[in-house]
Amino acid sequence: KAGVTQTPRYLIKTRGQQVTLSCSPISGHRSVSWYQQTPGQGLQFLFEYFSETQRNKGNFPGRFSGRQFSNSRSEMNVSTLELGDSALYLCASSSDGTSGRGGNEQFFGPGTRLTVL
Amino acid sequence: DAKTTQPNSMESNEEEPVHLPCNHSTISGTDYIHWYRQLPSQGPEYVIHGLTSNVNNRMASLAIAEDRKSSTLILHRATLRDAAVYYCILRGFGGGADGLTFGKGTHLIIQP
Numbered sequence: 302k303a304g305v306t307q308t309p310r311y312l313i314k315t316r317g318q319q320v321t322l323s324c325s326p327i328s329g330h331r332s333v334s335w336y337q338q339t340p341g342q343g344l345q346f347l348f349e350y351f352s353e354t355q356r357n358k359g360n361f362p363g364r365f366s367g368r369q370f371s372n373s374r375s376e377m378n379v380s381t382l383e384l385g386d387s388a389l390y391l392c393a394s395s396s397d398g399t400s401g402r403g404g405n406e407q408f409f410g411p412g413t414r415l416t417v418l
Numbered sequence: 419d420a421k422t423t424q425p426n427s428m429e430s431n432e433e434e435p436v437h438l439p440c441n442h443s444t445i446s447g448t449d450y451i452h453w454y455r456q457l458p459s460q461g462p463e464y465v466i467h468g469l470t471s472n473v474n475n476r477m478a479s480l481a482i483a484e485d486r487k488s489s490t491l492i493l494h495r496a497t498l499r500d501a502a503v504y505y506c507i508l509r510g511f512g513g514g515a516d517g518l519t520f521g522k523g524t525h526l527i528i529q530p
Contacts, residue, residue, distance in 0.1 A: 305461075334517050344462070344505075346517030357517060391461045393518075403450045403509040404469070407518060409461030 303328065305394050305410035313416045319380040322413045326373050326394030332356075333375040334407060335367060338389040347390075350375055351397070379415075387417045422506045427525040430496050438491040438524055440506030445486050450509045452518070453480065453491045455502040462505065462520075465491065501528045 306325045314320050326333050334357075335347040346359040350369035367377040373394075379386055393407040423441040430436045442451065452467040466473055466480045468489075473480040479492040493500055505523040 336517065336520075343522060344518075344520035346519070349517055359517060393461075403448065404467065406452070406464040406467060407454075407462075408464065412461050 305392055305408050307390075307392050307410040307413050309413060310411065311414045311416075313418060314382050315418050316382055316384060318382050319378060320382060320415060321376055321378045322390055322392075322415075324375045324377075324392030324394075324410060326375070326392075327408055330394035330396050330408070331373050332395040332397060333369055333373065334393045334395070335375070335377050336391040336393065337361070338391060338412070339385075339387075344391070347377065382417045384417050387415060389414050422508060422521055424504075424506050424521065424524045426522065427527065429527040429529060431529050432498060433495055436493040436496045436500070436526065438493075438504050438506075438526065439488065440490070441488045442506070442508055443487045445508055446510065448510055451480065451482060451486075451489050452507045452509050453478070454505045454507065454518070454520075455500075456505070456523075457499075457502045465504070467509075496526075496528050498528050498530060501526055 308323045332351045334349040336344050338344045347361055348367050349357040353369045364380045369375045389412045391409055391412045393409045395405045395407045450467050450469050453465040454462040455465050456462045466475050466478050468480045468482055481490045503523040503525050505520050507518050
């Protein structure tokens with residue numbers, strides 16, 4: 302099976318612009334989660350989508366949004382970029398197994414490195 | 419999800435076993451214990467998880483204390499490729515409203 306893929310891998314934007322990142326989960330996985338990783342804050346959960354619906358959301362401002370399509374592919378969007386949005390954005394996919402979501406592993410993509418100038 | 423405590427860093431020699439500890443004294447009865455690792459310049463990678471019994475897979479073993487307040491990730495024969503940050507994470511049955519909660523993890527250094 303192909304792993305989680307994210308595009309683009311690297312992106313440079315300027316303050317005030319908006320950006321859209323894409324994630325294709327492992328085939329058959331219906332849950333897609335997004336994380337932000339910065340040197341100062343570490344890995345932080347942004348949101349999770351399952352069957353095109355946002356199921357969970359982390360503590361991020363409304364400038365961060367996402368969506369999921371019927372084929373489980375997901376996009377996240379950041380509007381009005383700030384310097385502090387420079388980070389590695391990671392996508393992870395998971396299946397909802399019978400052991401409950403707590404017992405399911407997440408498979409991470411390589412991330413998109415966003416630099417805001 | 420309940421919190422975990424890990425040492426900031428550990429050092430080991432290549433081809434020796436490594437025991438990475440994790441304390442989780444407030445674990446609830448339905449919390450799974452997950453371990454992930456992140457190699458330099460890569461996304462996190464699932465290593466292993468368990469609920470009550472010890473678990474083995476091709477990457478590692480997970481030893482869970484009888485009271486479940488602590489666990490140990492065991493790499494049986496460390497290689498240079500095992501140098502990474504290792505995260506111990508608790509995950510409730512329902513998954514938790516905040517996704518995976520990553521702490522600072524343990525930075526594992528492998529000496530040749």
